Amino acid sequence: MKLAVLTGGGDAPGLNAVIRGVVRKATENGDEVIGFLDGWRGVMENEFMELDVEGCRGLLTRGGTVLGTTRINPFMRDDGRDACRRTLEANGVDALIAIGGEGTLSCAHEMYKLGFPVLGVPKTIDNDIGSTEMTFGFATAVDIATEAIGRLHTTAESHDRVMVVEVMGRHVGHIATWAGLAGGASLTLIPEHPFDIAEVADALQRRHKRKFASIVVVAEGAKPVPGTLDIPEDSFDEFGHIKLGGIGELVAREITDRTGFETRTTVLGYVQRGGEPSAFDRVLATWYGVEAASMAADKAFGQMVAYQCGSMTRVDLGEAVAGLKYVNPDLYKVASTFMA
Numbered sequence: 001m002k003l004a005v006l007t008g009g010g011d012a013p014g015l016n017a018v019i020r021g022v023v024r025k026a027t028e029n030g031d032e033v034i035g036f037l038d039g040w041r042g043v044m045e046n047e048f049m050e051l052d053v054e055g056c057r058g059l060l061t062r063g064g065t066v067l068g069t070t071r072i073n074p075f076m077r078d079d080g081r082d083a084c085r086r087t088l089e090a091n092g093v094d095a096l097i098a099i100g101g102e103g104t105l106s107c108a109h110e111m112y113k114l115g116f117p118v119l120g121v122p123k124t125i126d127n128d129i130g131s132t133e134m135t136f137g138f139a140t141a142v143d144i145a146t147e148a149i150g151r152l153h154t155t156a157e158s159h160d161r162v163m164v165v166e167v168m169g170r171h172v173g174h175i176a177t178w179a180g181l182a183g184g185a186s187l188t189l190i191p192e193h194p195f196d197i198a199e200v201a202d203a204l205q206r207r208h209k210r211k212f213a214s215i216v217v218v219a220e221g222a223k224p225v226p227g228t229l230d231i232p233e234d235s236f237d238e239f240g241h242i243k244l245g246g247i248g249e250l251v252a253r254e255i256t257d258r259t260g261f262e263t264r265t266t267v268l269g270y271v272q273r274g275g276e277p278s279a280f281d282r283v284l285a286t287w288y289g290v291e292a293a294s295m296a297a298d299k300a301f302g303q304m305v306a307y308q309c310g311s312m313t314r315v316d317l318g319e320a321v322a323g324l325k326y327v328n329p330d331l332y333k334v335a336s337t338f339m340a
Contacts, residue, residue: 001031003296004093005051007065008039008073008104012125012137013277014285016059016066018099021289023056029297034091038068039100040107044083046090060282063275069100073107081114088116095296099123101135102321105304109317112302120304120317121292125273127174131320132306136285141168141272142178148268149183149215156213162204162255162263166248168272169219173327175272176219181335186214188335189251191221192326197229197251201258203340208261214340216255218248229254287312 003026007015019035026033033051036042049067059066074080088096095117098108101124108118122129127138145167156163165185167175173190180188186207189195204214224231231250252263277285284307291305291312306315 001029001094001297002092003031003033003095003097003293004036004043004048004088004091005033005067005097005099006036006039006043007067007069007123008098008100008107009069009071009123010101010125010273011064011069012123012135012273013063013140013275014136014281015064015099015123016062017277017282017285018121018123018136018289018292019051019065019067020056020059021286022097022293023051023053025290025293026296027053029293031293031297034093035067038070039072039104040074040080040084041070041072042067043087043096044074044077044080046087048091060286061276063277071103073103074111075107081111084111084116093117095119095299095301097121097292097296101126102129102324105129105317106321109302109321112317117299117301119292119295119301120320121288122304122306122320125175126169126172128172128324128326129320130323130325131304131315132308134284134307136281136288137273137277138174139280139284140275140278141175142182143278144272144275145175145179145217145268146182148266149179149185149217152215152266153184153213156215159262160208160213162214162216162252162259162261164216164218164248164252164255164263164265166218166220166265166267168268170221171324173219173222176217176222177327177332177335180217181338183215183217184338185217186212187216187339189216189218189222190327190332191219191223193332194223194225196225197254197258200251201255204255204261205259207340208259216251218251220247222247
């Protein structure tokens with residue numbers, strides 16, 4: 001049997017560990033593996049590299065993806081799907097493992113419906129893919145954000161400042177909630193719960209009567225309650241994604257204007273998904289890769305590997321991409337207990 005792997009969308013710590021896991025298990029099964037370059041682009045343009053155990057040495061701890069990644073998909077080109085079909089047939093590919101987030105996996109689902117032998121592995125530091133409890137890369141991003149928050153505490157306390165930390169989270173606030181709770185944030189603002197800037201300012205004023213500095217964690221996709229704060233109109237990139245970033249600076253300015261407190265902003269940005277994966281993500285990503293190779297051997301096409309209740313299972317790809325996984329309200333209540 002011949003397997004192929006692609007990595008699509010944004011990079012995430014653990015991608016190389018998944019590739020390594022796929023190759024090791026496939027080799028044990030007597031299968032061959034190739035890796036398409038730059039996601040679906042490599043499939044359309046027949047660009048790939050051979051993958052074997054020897055070539056995957058050292059990948060466990062390496063960040064990014066050796067295959068490269070883009071957000072391009074076959075539905076962006078008139079001949080995209082036909083080009084993919086020609087590539088798979090020409091190379092004798094029996095199964096294609098698509099590793100990616102919402103966009104990559106939605107594409108994989110549509111390709112499966114067209115008869116392609118595709119299965120998926122969920123990847124996103126946002127941890128917002130449905131039907132799985134945890135995606136690799138998320139734990140690393142939380143660790144990085146938590147460390148940053150910890151470092152900012154000391155400078156905030158030294159100057160009695162408010163520090164606003166903007167973290168990733170386009171539509172969901174998993175990173176913000178977990179890092180805010182783990183880092184001892186004063187307030188955490190997430191997309192699932194629109195914020196009232198007046199309430200934010202009041203909470204900080206009450207807190208600073210006790211002469212405590214404050215950390216406000218803001219997910220990049222956080223939105224104010226309609227009518228409470230003017231924000232720029234949404235703009236979109238070439239892939240239809242909302243261009244985010246800047247909410248942290250906006251919140252910081254409002255805090256200064258409303259409270260008089262000196263406020264500074266730190267935007268963590270891409271540092272959250274760069275560098276080596278954490279120990280947890282190395283294990284989780286490896287497990288995903290090994291299970292994906294087993295699914296390919298079973299010809300479990302149209303399915304996705306999912307982590308549920310401490311084990312790996314298989315779920316329908318369509319079900320997994322049907323909707324985003326939002327922050328558990330109970331967990332946000334826990335975080336709210338320690339706010340301001």
